[in-house]
Amino acid sequence: xxxxxxxxxxxxxxxxxxxxxxxxxxxxxxxxxxxxxxxxxxxxxxxxxxxxxxxxxxxxxxxxxxxxxxxxxxxxxxxxxxxxxxxxxxxxxxxxxxxxxxxxxxxxxx
Numbered sequence: 001x002x003x004x005x006x007x008x009x010x011x012x013x014x015x016x017x018x019x020x021x022x023x024x025x026x027x028x029x030x031x032x033x034x035x036x037x038x039x040x041x042x043x044x045x046x047x048x049x050x051x052x053x054x055x056x057x058x059x060x061x062x063x064x065x066x067x068x069x070x071x072x073x074x075x076x077x078x079x080x081x082x083x084x085x086x087x088x089x090x091x092x093x094x095x096x097x098x099x100x101x102x103x104x105x106x107x108x109x110x
Contacts, residue, residue, distance in 0.1 A: 001096025002052045005061065008092045012068075012085050013045040023075040037071050058093055065089050 020038035024031055044064050051057045065086040072079030 001093060001100050004092035004096040004099075005052050005057070005089070006049045008085070008088045009045045009049045009061070011088075012064075013042050015081065015085075016042045016045065016068075019075070019077065019081060023077070027075055029074050033074065037074060041068055041071070061089055061093075062086075 016038050020034060020042075023029065023034055023038075027034070041064065044060075044067075048057055048061055048064065051060070065082065067082075068078060068085060069082035072082060
């Protein structure tokens with residue numbers, strides 16, 4: 001699960017940085033506010049990559065996804081991007097747990 005979640009968070013970090021640059025050019029949101037939101041989300045994504053072995057990482061990841069969706073109030077495109085990354089986060093957690101269960105059962109067999 002950790003590998004899928006980390007891949008999702010790294011992709012999220014990159015897309016957030018690029019989205020911040022695009023939003024800076026296309027919106028009237030003050031630059032300081034825009035980068036406060038994008039920078040906080042980017043830092044959160046990187047921090048979560050390092051904390052994925054802890055129990056609270058998955059719920060914290062959901063908080064990050066909700067925050068991204070909510071940032072659509074400032075930059076409407078973030079409603080779409082936040083929703084896409086929430087779906088990716090769900091898939092990473094769901095299928096990652098399935099993969100971990102399969103690996104555990106194979107390890108128990110032999």
